Amino acid sequence: MSRDASQLTSLPPEILGQIVSLLPKFSASSLRRTSRDLVSIATPAVFRSIRLQATGDDPERFMQIAESEKLRGFVREVTCDPWIGSHFRYRSGWHYEIPSSFFDALAFLSCFRQLNALHLRFPPECGDDSFPEESSDFRYRILHTVFNSLAGSWSRESQQKVDAGLNMEEVYKYEMKKYPVGISQGPIVLKCITISNLEARLESRLVGSDASKTILGSERLTDLRLLIARQTRGAYSEPMATGHDFFESIPYTWLSSPVAANLRVLSLHSHAPWGWYPKMDFRLVGCGMPNLRVLALRNFIFSHEWQIEWFGSRGLEELYLDTCAILAHALGVELDHGTSAVRQANGEEVIVSHEGYYANPSSGRPVETFVGTLRWHRLFSHWTDSMTNLRVFKMGSTRWDYPAPVDGSGYAGNPYTQMIWATRSHGVIWNDFRYFDCPSPEISGQDVFRFRTGMSESAEAGLEYAYYTENEWMDCDTYINGTEYEREMVEDDDSADFLEPRREGGGWEMDDGNRGRDEAALDIFRSSVEVRWKEVSREN
Structure with missing residues (x-):
C-alpha cells in the first residue's frame, strides 16, 4: 500500500x-x-450510478452487475439508452439491427431493489414508422419492459406476447436469450424519473397500463422531468403530427392526480412550442400540484390571463423559463369555445373554459383571429407580490442539443476524431431538461464533458412574444425579415392594429413603451427574488 x-x-x-x-x-x-x-x-461510489447502452458489451456488463448479489445493492441510479454507437446515422437509410442484448438487459432492472432514479434516453428522431429504430412500437417496447420490470409484473411469457403484437419486422427475428429468474419482489418505488425525447404521441398502451400507474403513482415519486420530441417524417425531418392528443392528455396521464399530488420537481421541455398550440392547460391537473416547489419549462407559450394567478399561487421556490414566450397574435385559426369539468382535490367540481385556445379537433367552423392581451410586465408585476417563496428565477435560452464548447480540442475536420467527439458527447446532449439549474462556467480541458452550458439570461434571450399563422410560429424578427407573404398576413389583418410596426433601435415593439415596461418589471422581480435568496442563505 x-x-x-x-x-x-x-x-x-x-x-x-x-x-x-x-x-x-x-x-x-x-x-x-x-x-x-x-x-x-x-x-x-463506483456502482451507485450505472448505464445501459446498446453498444458493445454494455448490456452484458449491466446483466452481470444485476446478477451480482454483492454489487446490485449499491445501485441507486440507472440510465437506459438504445443508442448503438456513433457509427450509425439516423434517417440515413442504413440498416438498423435491433440490439437484442439491450432488450434482454432491460428486464434486469427488476434486480435493483434499492434503485431511486431512472433516466431513459431516446433519439430526437421519432414518428416515422418506416425507420424501425424510431417507430412508436420500438419506443413502446422499451417503455413497456422498463415499467413492468419496475412494477414487478414482467414475465418472459407476457413479453413474448407483447412482442408478437408489435408492428416491427425486426422484432420477429429477436429471440430472448437471457432474462431474470426469481428476482421480482414487488414494485421498485422510484424518487425520480427522467425521459429524454419522449415521443409526443398519446400512447394509451403505456399510460393506461397498471404498471405505469404503479410506478408513476407512487407516493415516493417526487421528481419528474420530460423532454418531449416532435414527430417528424423523412430524411429531411419534415414536421408531421403536432402532438395535440399527447399534450392535451398530460393532465390525465403523466400529470394525473396520483402523480402530480406528490411532485416537488417538474421539468417539462419540448422541442417545439406548446401550451397554446398544442394545448396543455395546467388548470386541468385536478390536484393542483400542492407540493410543487421547482418548475422548469422550455418552449412554453403563455397565452391567457388566468396563467398570471395560477403560476403565482403554486408556492414555487424555483422557476426556470427556457425559450418561453407570450402569444401576441394568431391569424387564421379555429378557436375553441368549449369547457371542461375538473374535479379538484377537495372533491369540488370546477368548470374550466377553453376560450381562445386552438381548437382540436377541427369542427369546420370559420377561422378567427386571436389577439393576446397578456404582457410580460403584467405577469412579473403580479409575481413580485404573489411568489413570496421564490428564491431562484432564471429566464433565457439554452443550447440544449450540443455539448459545451471545447477550446482547441482538434475534433473538427477529421472523420475519425469526429466519431470520438460524437461518442464522448452523446451522454451529455439533450440533458438540459434535467440540469436546468446548471451555471455557465468558463471551462476547458478534458473535464468539458462533465458540464453543460447554462441558460443565457441576456436581454435578447427573454421577454419574447410569439405570433402564429398558417401552421407556423413567428417571432418579431421573422415579422421584420420574413417573407412578403408572412408580413402581408399580419399587415392586412384588421385586428393587428396593436402591432403598430415601426423600427426603434433596430427592433419592433407591439405598442409604445411595451419593451421598457417589460424590462423594468423583470428587473424588479429579479431583485425581489435575489433579496429573498440572500435572506434564506443567511438563515441557513
Whole structure:
C-alpha cells in the first residue's frame, strides 16, 4: 500500500465515504483498485450510478452487475439508452439491427431493489414508422419492459406476447436469450424519473397500463422531468403530427392526480412550442400540484390571463423559463369555445373554459383571429407580490442539443476524431431538461464533458412574444425579415392594429413603451427574488 493510500485509510470511514462520493466515477474506480482496504469504501461510489447502452458489451456488463448479489445493492441510479454507437446515422437509410442484448438487459432492472432514479434516453428522431429504430412500437417496447420490470409484473411469457403484437419486422427475428429468474419482489418505488425525447404521441398502451400507474403513482415519486420530441417524417425531418392528443392528455396521464399530488420537481421541455398550440392547460391537473416547489419549462407559450394567478399561487421556490414566450397574435385559426369539468382535490367540481385556445379537433367552423392581451410586465408585476417563496428565477435560452464548447480540442475536420467527439458527447446532449439549474462556467480541458452550458439570461434571450399563422410560429424578427407573404398576413389583418410596426433601435415593439415596461418589471422581480435568496442563505 502506498503512503498516500495509508493516509486515506486512517480517516474515519464516514468521512472517507463522503470524500469518495464526490469523486468522478473513473477516479473512484481507480481508488478501488489502489488497495484492498479501500475497496469497501470506493465500491458503493463506483456502482451507485450505472448505464445501459446498446453498444458493445454494455448490456452484458449491466446483466452481470444485476446478477451480482454483492454489487446490485449499491445501485441507486440507472440510465437506459438504445443508442448503438456513433457509427450509425439516423434517417440515413442504413440498416438498423435491433440490439437484442439491450432488450434482454432491460428486464434486469427488476434486480435493483434499492434503485431511486431512472433516466431513459431516446433519439430526437421519432414518428416515422418506416425507420424501425424510431417507430412508436420500438419506443413502446422499451417503455413497456422498463415499467413492468419496475412494477414487478414482467414475465418472459407476457413479453413474448407483447412482442408478437408489435408492428416491427425486426422484432420477429429477436429471440430472448437471457432474462431474470426469481428476482421480482414487488414494485421498485422510484424518487425520480427522467425521459429524454419522449415521443409526443398519446400512447394509451403505456399510460393506461397498471404498471405505469404503479410506478408513476407512487407516493415516493417526487421528481419528474420530460423532454418531449416532435414527430417528424423523412430524411429531411419534415414536421408531421403536432402532438395535440399527447399534450392535451398530460393532465390525465403523466400529470394525473396520483402523480402530480406528490411532485416537488417538474421539468417539462419540448422541442417545439406548446401550451397554446398544442394545448396543455395546467388548470386541468385536478390536484393542483400542492407540493410543487421547482418548475422548469422550455418552449412554453403563455397565452391567457388566468396563467398570471395560477403560476403565482403554486408556492414555487424555483422557476426556470427556457425559450418561453407570450402569444401576441394568431391569424387564421379555429378557436375553441368549449369547457371542461375538473374535479379538484377537495372533491369540488370546477368548470374550466377553453376560450381562445386552438381548437382540436377541427369542427369546420370559420377561422378567427386571436389577439393576446397578456404582457410580460403584467405577469412579473403580479409575481413580485404573489411568489413570496421564490428564491431562484432564471429566464433565457439554452443550447440544449450540443455539448459545451471545447477550446482547441482538434475534433473538427477529421472523420475519425469526429466519431470520438460524437461518442464522448452523446451522454451529455439533450440533458438540459434535467440540469436546468446548471451555471455557465468558463471551462476547458478534458473535464468539458462533465458540464453543460447554462441558460443565457441576456436581454435578447427573454421577454419574447410569439405570433402564429398558417401552421407556423413567428417571432418579431421573422415579422421584420420574413417573407412578403408572412408580413402581408399580419399587415392586412384588421385586428393587428396593436402591432403598430415601426423600427426603434433596430427592433419592433407591439405598442409604445411595451419593451421598457417589460424590462423594468423583470428587473424588479429579479431583485425581489435575489433579496429573498440572500435572506434564506443567511438563515441557513
